[in-house]
Amino acid sequence: MLQQLKGVGEKTLAAFHEAGIQSLVDLMHTYPKRYRTYVLENPHQPPQGKGYFEARVLARPSVFQVRAKLKRISVPVQVAGRQHQLLFFNQTHWLRHLKPGVLIVFEALYNPENKSIQAHTLMLRKNFTEGIIPEYGVEGISELKMRQSLTQARAIGGIYAYDPLPDWVVENRKLLPYQSFIRRVHNPHHAQDIEAVWARLSYEELLRKQVRALLAKHALQRTKNRASLLHERALHPFLAQLPFHLTGAQKEVLLSLIDGLNQPTTLYHLLQGDTGSGKTVLALMLAYLVIQRGEQVALLAPTEALAQQHHKVATQWLKPLGVEPVLILGGMSASQREVAEGLMRQSNTLFIGTHALFSKRMTYRQLGFVIVDEQHRFGVNQRLAMAQKGEAVDVLYVSATPIPRTLALTLYGDMELITLRQKPSTRQPVTTTLYPLKKAKVLDTVLESALARQEQIYLVAPRIEEDEGLLSIERIERYYTDRFPKARIGVLHGQLPRPSKEAILEAFASHALDVLIATSVVEVGIDVKNATVMMIFHGERFGLAQLHQLRGRLARGSLAGQCYILYKGTKETTARLNILETTDDGFLLSEKDLEYRGFGDLLGEAQSGAIPYRFTSEADLIAQLEAVKADAQAILQDPHAHERTIQHILSLEQDS
Ligand code: ADP
Ligand code: MG
Numbered sequence: 001m002l003q004q005l006k007g008v009g010e011k012t013l014a015a016f017h018e019a020g021i022q023s024l025v026d027l028m029h030t031y032p033k034r035y036r037t038y039v040l041e042n043p044h045q046p047p048q049g050k051g052y053f054e055a056r057v058l059a060r061p062s063v064f065q066v067r068a069k070l071k072r073i074s075v076p077v078q079v080a081g082r083q084h085q086l087l088f089f090n091q092t093h094w095l096r097h098l099k100p101g102v103l104i105v106f107e108a109l110y111n112p113e114n115k116s117i118q119a120h121t122l123m124l125r126k127n128f129t130e131g132i133i134p135e136y137g138v139e140g141i142s143e144l145k146m147r148q149s150l151t152q153a154r155a156i157g158g159i160y161a162y163d164p165l166p167d168w169v170v171e172n173r174k175l176l177p178y179q180s181f182i183r184r185v186h187n188p189h190h191a192q193d194i195e196a197v198w199a200r201l202s203y204e205e206l207l208r209k210q211v212r213a214l215l216a217k218h219a220l221q222r223t224k225n226r227a228s229l230l231h232e233r234a235l236h237p238f239l240a241q242l243p244f245h246l247t248g249a250q251k252e253v254l255l256s257l258i259d260g261l262n263q264p265t266t267l268y269h270l271l272q273g274d275t276g277s278g279k280t281v282l283a284l285m286l287a288y289l290v291i292q293r294g295e296q297v298a299l300l301a302p303t304e305a306l307a308q309q310h311h312k313v314a315t316q317w318l319k320p321l322g323v324e325p326v327l328i329l330g331g332m333s334a335s336q337r338e339v340a341e342g343l344m345r346q347s348n349t350l351f352i353g354t355h356a357l358f359s360k361r362m363t364y365r366q367l368g369f370v371i372v373d374e375q376h377r378f379g380v381n382q383r384l385a386m387a388q389k390g391e392a393v394d395v396l397y398v399s400a401t402p403i404p405r406t407l408a409l410t411l412y413g414d415m416e417l418i419t420l421r422q423k424p425s426t427r428q429p430v431t432t433t434l435y436p437l438k439k440a441k442v443l444d445t446v447l448e449s450a451l452a453r454q455e456q457i458y459l460v461a462p463r464i465e466e467d468e469g470l471l472s473i474e475r476i477e478r479y480y481t482d483r484f485p486k487a488r489i490g491v492l493h494g495q496l497p498r499p500s501k502e503a504i505l506e507a508f509a510s511h512a513l514d515v516l517i518a519t520s521v522v523e524v525g526i527d528v529k530n531a532t533v534m535m536i537f538h539g540e541r542f543g544l545a546q547l548h549q550l551r552g553r554l555a556r557g558s559l560a561g562q563c564y565i566l567y568k569g570t571k572e573t574t575a576r577l578n579i580l581e582t583t584d585d586g587f588l589l590s591e592k593d594l595e596y597r598g599f600g601d602l603l604g605e606a607q608s609g610a611i612p613y614r615f616t617s618e619a620d621l622i623a624q625l626e627a628v629k630a631d632a633q634a635i636l637q638d639p640h641a642h643e644r645t646i647q648h649i650l651s652l653e654q655d656s
Contacts, residue, residue: 002027059100074087147186165645169635214632215380231289257396274587276423306526307327326352402589461518462541490516
């Protein structure tokens, strides 16, 4: 029991529970997100990047008020016989510790020639322990508390008596055996320990994905007994009202999906295609056909903004045909819910919504078809929960994150993969221009004229906080607020609470904001037709496919788009970005990503991306995936392994 642990009171317990840690076993199997190596550097030979250095305080610090909320603190110190002014900001609690003679450790980019040194972190020397320290990043639990709890938990128990992986897996895949893995994952001594630990972690992660995918497939594949076959002819009224003709690619995909829906076993397909290739329209047509047959259809979207957008489009196309789509979101009022529940008893309805669609209170009458948009945003369990709202449900996953076919076959080999490659030719172009970050100011005129035309702007940055020479969202906000005082600027990032996120997106969508400054959260299906300019800061920090996804937010209506990718670094290190200026093929770009970025990103899609997959080549990746997949199949067939391994695997991650 977690309560047994010293120092774990009610507050800590609540934080553990919040993080899904219910027992000592859960605690021991909460792995570090990363490791930090703490060693004191030799000031005579400082490292290239940041490092930790020892210093002696020479005199009392002085404080300088830079501006309203910014204090600069300066303290004279001695580092290996040299004197420096050590500078840091705002952390005034340090003032009382910094007395002459006190030994401290600071983290900085250190150059012995510099008079003043900017410190990133400070510690008292006596509190600095050299070694490799795991970082768990559990919300509400300090790293120290986490380490103390783990040390106690290990003494009391909290680990399995056996390796949860079958022996043959550990042996064949040359993994660390469980006992030493658990010891080292929380307490590595050498860099080699970390290597071995990551190897097992990434194996477990891949195995978890495969096992879950297989379980999901087993759970969903049913023989169905449908009233009648679907026929494309029934689509004529739908097609007649579209202001465009379907592309050849769309027609082909449409026919093959209708064919899939007419098979005796339930459909289990993944439709992938670049943003704007016309997937949503196809999904709505299929929904229409199924509804005509008297069944209910659910269209699941990862965010309220996207669900609302789908609802708008669906209403536009389906209402004239006598189908009124119903929007279901979390936090609806009692009366709204009553209306929705009344409709649930009616067949031939299209429900569109977020996670609320598969909440407990939703009981469908005859759910025949589920469409999951941006499927990778949902955990396997969530997708299952949705599909299990009906008896034998056809499932179509939709994804705008193209992955190369070879990889997709291995990752999703159990799903039928359908690719929409061609885009409607009527789409406005997005021109992409690379720019050195330090010349960003030159682009102010571009922004200025977009604002003058009443058009909207996305500014995208990789991080919220300032780090390692990266521009922060905050810095960007400050600059553009000063520069364009009349513009209405909103800031969006993943750490905002969900209601604020959605309010900001909504404000941008309704043009209550002119500029949206955001992290890559804007990447998912947001459709604001009036947005014409995007500036992406630190393009070198993004994958090509991700940059492509980001610029896909532009030119969604009648206006063309301009995307500026601002990079920092040398021409060589940013050479991979050049291709963005010349190609608009998302699949090609994701193949290039594979070449350049070593694969991890593509797999990291489940957002558990903390574990760095180490693959040396595409062939290596595929070989490993094949191996893991074979293991997963063998494990599922082994009743003994079933108990231990599958329980373990399924208990590890909350939902992804
Ligand atoms: P996706 O879901 O793949 O991002 P959508 O289905 O939302 O793409 O289509 C993007 C936009 O293009 C929508 O405004 C849609 O109405 C339009 N569209 C879809 N198919 C065609 C087509 N064949 N010709 C012209 N416009 C199309
Ligand atoms: Mg879409």
